[in-house]
Amino acid sequence: MSLFNKLKKAFVPKDEPVKFPEEIELEKLEERKRQQQSVQAHVTDEEHHVEQDIEQETEGVIEPPEEVVFAQDEFDNDSGLMSLEEFEQWESEQIGAKFKQGLEKSREQFQGALNNLMSQYRTVDEDFFEALEEMLIQADVGFQTVMDLTDELRDYARKENITETIYLKEIIVEKIVEIYNQDETLDEEMNITAGELNVILMVGVNGVGKTTTIGKLAHRYKAQGKTVMLAAGDTFRAGAIDQLQVWGDRVGVEVVRQAEGSDPAAVMYDAVHAAKKQGVDVLICDTAGRLQNKKNLMNELGKIKRVLQKVIPEAPHEVLLALDATTGQNALSQAKSFKEVTDVTGIVLTKLDGTAKGGIVLAIRNELSIPVKYVGLGEKLDDLQPFNAERYVYGLFADMIEASNDDMDKG
Numbered sequence: 001m002s003l004f005n006k007l008k009k010a011f012v013p014k015d016e017p018v019k020f021p022e023e024i025e026l027e028k029l030e031e032r033k034r035q036q037q038s039v040q041a042h043v044t045d046e047e048h049h050v051e052q053d054i055e056q057e058t059e060g061v062i063e064p065p066e067e068v069v070f071a072q073d074e075f076d077n078d079s080g081l082m083s084l085e086e087f088e089q090w091e092s093e094q095i096g097a098k099f100k101q102g103l104e105k106s107r108e109q110f111q112g113a114l115n116n117l118m119s120q121y122r123t124v125d126e127d128f129f130e131a132l133e134e135m136l137i138q139a140d141v142g143f144q145t146v147m148d149l150t151d152e153l154r155d156y157a158r159k160e161n162i163t164e165t166i167y168l169k170e171i172i173v174e175k176i177v178e179i180y181n182q183d184e185t186l187d188e189e190m191n192i193t194a195g196e197l198n199v200i201l202m203v204g205v206n207g208v209g210k211t212t213t214i215g216k217l218a219h220r221y222k223a224q225g226k227t228v229m230l231a232a233g234d235t236f237r238a239g240a241i242d243q244l245q246v247w248g249d250r251v252g253v254e255v256v257r258q259a260e261g262s263d264p265a266a267v268m269y270d271a272v273h274a275a276k277k278q279g280v281d282v283l284i285c286d287t288a289g290r291l292q293n294k295k296n297l298m299n300e301l302g303k304i305k306r307v308l309q310k311v312i313p314e315a316p317h318e319v320l321l322a323l324d325a326t327t328g329q330n331a332l333s334q335a336k337s338f339k340e341v342t343d344v345t346g347i348v349l350t351k352l353d354g355t356a357k358g359g360i361v362l363a364i365r366n367e368l369s370i371p372v373k374y375v376g377l378g379e380k381l382d383d384l385q386p387f388n389a390e391r392y393v394y395g396l397f398a399d400m401i402e403a404s405n406d407d408m409d410k411g
C-alpha cells in the first residue's frame, strides 16, 4: 500500500462516518469535559486563591476537581460495544485530527510552497532540486537533512525515470518518513514500567512550556489509570510553585512543594520519599530553567539526580527537555547546551501549533540524535500528544493526502 493510502486509512475519518452509540456518548462526554476545562482554564490566580481559602475554611478537606469518569452505565446500552478494532480506528482518527489541527500553520506554509514549486518547475531537473532545497531550509528542516532528502529524491527520480515533478510529491513525504525513522535506536516510547515508581525530570529554559507540559503529562498518565505526583522543583522563579499547584489541582494530583527560594534538591528529597511511601506510579519533577551559567545548572541537576537515586537507583527514568518550536534554530542550540550538562532522554517540542516552521522536528531528530517523545499542539489538556513520523507527516500534508487517490500511485 502506498504511504498516502496508509496514512489516509489510519487518520482520515471515513466519509459520512457511521456513528456508534458509544461514540455519540463519548462525544457528549468529551464536550462536557471541554466545557469543564474551559471553565477551569478561566479560573484566574485570584479566584484560585479564593478557592483555596474556601477549601481551607471547610476543614481543609481539599476535594480534587470533579472529573469526567466514563461511568459504566453510560456505555451499558443494549446496542453492543465498539469493538477493539473500531475503537483503535476511532482513536487513531482523533490523534490524526489533533496533528492536523496543531500543524495547520506549518501545513499551509509547506503545502503552499510545495504546490508553488511544482507549478513553477514542472520538469525534474537540477533547478527544481535546488529550489526544493531552499524551500526546505526555509522551513527549518536543517541543512544536513535537506541534503539527505534531496539526494534520495535525485536517485529515485533517476532510477524510476520520473520526469514530471508532480510525481515526486508523494515520494517527498515518503522520504521524510524514511529519513526520520532511519535511526532505529531512537525510541519514542517513554521508559515507564508498570508497578514501579517512575521518575520524570523536566528540564529546559524559562518559558518553553515545562510546567504546562507537566500538567498535560500528569493528565495523560492519570487517564491511563496511573497515580501521579508532582514535585515543584522550580523554586527560583516567582509564582512557579503556585503555577504547578494550579495544574496539580486541575488534574487532581498531589504537588510536593516547599517555600520559594528553597533548595530544589530538598523538594525532590521530600517528593521521592512521599511518592515511594504512597506507591505512586509516576513522579514528575519541575525544575528551574536557568541556563545563564552552565556550571550551576550542571551542579543543580547533578544534585537533584543524586538525591533521587538514593531512593530509586534507576531514577530519573526520563529526562525530558522541553523546547519551544517557535524559537527555531535557537531551540537547537538550547538542546546542544543541555546535552552538555545532563543526559537528555527525550524532547518535548512545545508550541508546534504556534509556528509555520514545523520542519524543526526533522532538524532536531537528525542533528541531535535525541527522540522527540511528545509534541505540544495547543494549550488544552489533551494537546500534548506522543510523537511519531506518520502522525507528523499526516499533519503536515493532510490536505494532499486526503485529496490523493489510488491513481496517484506511481511505480
Ligand SMILES: Nc1nc2c(ncn2[C@@H]2O[C@H](COP(=O)(O)OP(=O)(O)O)[C@@H](O)[C@H]2O)c(=O)[nH]1
Pocket: 204, 205, 206, 207, 208, 209, 210, 211, 212, 213, 289, 322, 350, 351, 352, 353, 354, 375, 376, 377, 378, 379, 383
Ligand atoms: N500554543 C501553545 N502554548 C503552549 C504550549 N505549551 C506551553 N504553552 C504556553 O507557553 C507558556 C509558558 O509555559 P510554561 O509551562 O509556564 O513554561 P516554563 O517556564 O518552561 O515552565 C504558557 O503560556 C503556556 O500556555 C503548546 O504546546 N502550545
Ligand SMILES: [Mg+2]
Pocket: 210, 211, 212, 234, 240, 286
Ligand atoms: Mg515553569
